[in-house]
Amino acid sequence: MIGLISATAAGATARDRLAAAWPGRVQVYEGPVREAVERAFAECDALVCFLATGATVRLLAPLLADKTSDPGVVCVDEGVRFAVSLLGGHGGGANALTEEVADALGCTPVVTTATDAVSVPGLDMLGLPVEGAVASVGRAILDGEPVALRADARWPLPAFPPNVTDAPDVSDVTLHLTDRVLELGPREAVLRPKSLVVGVGASKDAPVEEVLGLIEDALADAGLSALSVAELATVDAKAQEPGIVGAASRLGVPLTTYTSQELAAVSVPNPSDAPLAAVGTPSVAEAAALVGGGELLVPKRKSAPEGRAAMATCAIVRRPPRGRLAVVGLGPGARDLLTPRAKDELRRASVLVGLDQYVDQIRDLLRPGTTVLESGLGAEEERARTAVAEARKGHAVALIGSGDAGVYAMASPALAEAADDIDVVGVPGVTAALAAAAILGAPLGHDHVSISLSDLHTPWEVIERRVRAAAEADIVVTFYNPRSRGRDWQLPKALGILAEHRTPHTPVGVVRNASRPDESSRLTTLGVLDPATVDMMTVVTVGNTATREIAGRMVTPRGYRWQSGTPGEAK
Incomplete structure (x- = not known):
């Protein structure tokens, strides 16, 4: 929820405009401004304050705790000239919210976060957990200092500027991309790809501490980061097992389940009779981890509680990145x-x-x-x-x-x-058809079809059959690729087919370079249109028998009944 706070009549007017534009997304806070800010700060994910930035800073200062938990705050001035990202640009989402507020109110967005200002991706905005000297490495990227990128595999990340390179020994500033636990230097950071799948099996009522402890020990012994765990996986019979559900919750990852038949089809190194008897598959942990493919890093291992039998098993697989x-x-x-x-x-x-x-x-x-x-x-x-x-x-x-x-x-x-x-x-x-239609009026108000007249990829016999079907079905037709220097006969042929079923007065809209600076459009009729005036940058829309010209606009009714006039007749 986004909290809206204002102090003056002008601010309240702008506040109400935003509230009307975003129904269900916002909550208006009334009353004394200080109390309104305090309540919104405690209750909302973000705030939009129609206040001076200085006043907002003073009101917020006693409330600030941590940039990872504080809500994002955007300020809008009295004249609704600027929307300013004031607090929580990345973590609180204020930068993105600023753009939205500016679009809704028609003002200028002001974002001062360095990475956003120069269109460099912030390390905390890549959708991956990040650890280490994040600020130091981010500053080096911004300053154009050589930064070494050390990745175990290529993951689909946004572009980094050219000073970030995988060349060897380029710098002591290093950005790692790995699921392995590393000992980081003072100018090193690590991005954690979501590469690990942990397969889990558990006896009924296995304690969450036992399941979670087993997973954490397995990761630690293998030198793997828990931040790279993408999901826990198990058999569907264990979908509600509290120990497994609780472990997934504490790790902050989803729990994926598979049927026993799906798991039984997976070849594993350590099958067992016990799960086969219990849930119908010779493997739960290994099979659940391997069902999506990947490299088995940690084979099945059991928990080791003191004084009783193990109640949990796990296995860890590294899945390859997907482009x-x-x-x-x-x-x-x-x-x-x-x-x-x-x-x-x-x-x-x-x-x-x-x-x-x-x-x-x-x-x-x-x-x-x-x-x-x-x-x-x-x-x-x-x-x-x-x-x-x-x-x-x-x-x-x-x-x-x-x-x-x-x-x-x-x-x-x-x-x-x-x-x-x-x-x-x-x-x-x-699409070009939609852009042209908006310029012409409302020619696509009823059933319509787009047909390309280019026979470079489709035989003309097929194109002609489609044009004829549209003509017989009385459907509005938009022609793409209508005419070029080497293809000058197809449009006249297509118009002739339509003319067999529609009167010469049928409106036809011709739009060239729709939405571009040299845009041009005209409204004519099927009997008057000269195909020689059309080229490949043009979209031609031919109405149906109900389409007509009204006040210089091409209109096809949603139904076929007009209050007055003759369908298909240009007025």
């Missing part, structure tokens, strides 16, 4: 139509793959050190193969396309190449 491929739609071209999620994925990537002209659109959003692999028109399949190959190396890859990456863009060839050995994330974007 990450984000297929990102950039929208039709305008920066304000690039979604926040797409921006986040671009900043998360260490490798960017894309068409050169699309890369140029978003190059300024990339973090320093991002590897950019760009190519020209006609290399779609090559880009898809490259992106998947980079993800398989363990990188965080962003493969970009215009509009929505899944619509006539890069998602299809990329997913045709990708197997289940990498993680794939789809990031939707505003």
Whole structure:
């Protein structure tokens, strides 16, 4: 919950605007300001104070405890000109909240955290536990000082600036990426990848202290960090076993369960008759750890309580890292139509793959050190193969396309190449059809279809069959790739097919470079449109028999009944 506090009438007005924009996310604190701040600080995850920064600092000072637990605080000035990240930029989420507040209120975000200001990933913002001289190593990265990166394996992290290198003996400032316990020097930090799976078996009512103690001893004896444990795993018959559930809770990791049939199918070095009789599989701990693959680091071991039989077993497996491929739609071209999620994925990537002209659109959003692999028109399949190959190396890859990456863009060839050995994330974007429709009015108000007229990848016979089906079904049609120098007959042919089922007065919208600086649009009719005025940068939308022009806008009703007028007739 986000607490909102104000002191003046102007502040209350802005406060109420934010409350209206975020229903269910915020709580307004009334009454004396000092008491309101104290209550919100104790009860909320974050605060937005419509107060002067100096006053807010004085009110907060007696309340501060630790940056890992204090809520994030954002200040907004009386004139709603600036949203300032005041406290808890990373740990409290104030930096991200500042951007949200600025978007909601139309003001300028002010973030002074050094890493965010220069687009360098903070070590505490990578989604991994971090230990050691975090501030010292982070400062060295910011200052451009050589920093050695020592990784046991490549994990999909954001790009670091060029001064962070895996070259040998580059510096005494070192950032490790490992699940192993290390003795760190004064200028060393370690990121803990979530690489370890602990398989656990337990007798009924095994004490949580026994289960947890066994796991901690096994990790310590193997020289492994508990911070790298990704999950505990067991048989589904033990899903509610208090000792196992409690151990997972104390370690702060999820508990994953498998059926006895799934575990029985896993080959293990130390099968046993006891679990076979009890839960139907010859192994619980080893099989549960190994079911997802990986290297068995610690074979099955038993707890060793004094004076009675062991009630718990565990085994530890190291799973290999999985690369990450984000297929990102950039929208039709305008920066304000690039979604926040797409921006986040671009900043998360260490490798960017894309068409050169699309890369140029978003190059300024990339973090320093991002590897950019760009190519020209006609290399779609090559880009898809490259992106998947980079993800398989363990990188965080962003493969970009215009509009929505899944619509006539890069998602299809990329997913045709990708197997289940990498993680794939789809990031939707505003399509050219939607951008053009918004300019034209509401032409897609009823059933509609997009058809590409390019026969480079699809035989014309197939395209023609689809156009004819849309014509007979009275569906609004948006044509992509309508006409080029080498393909000048397909659009007239397609329009002719539609004309067999629609009147010459049927509205047609023509939009070129939708949302870009040289955008142009016009509304014409099926009988008047000159195909020679259309090119590859154009989207052509042909209405159905109910579509009409109203006040210069192209409108398709949600139903087929008009209050007056003749369907399909331009007004």
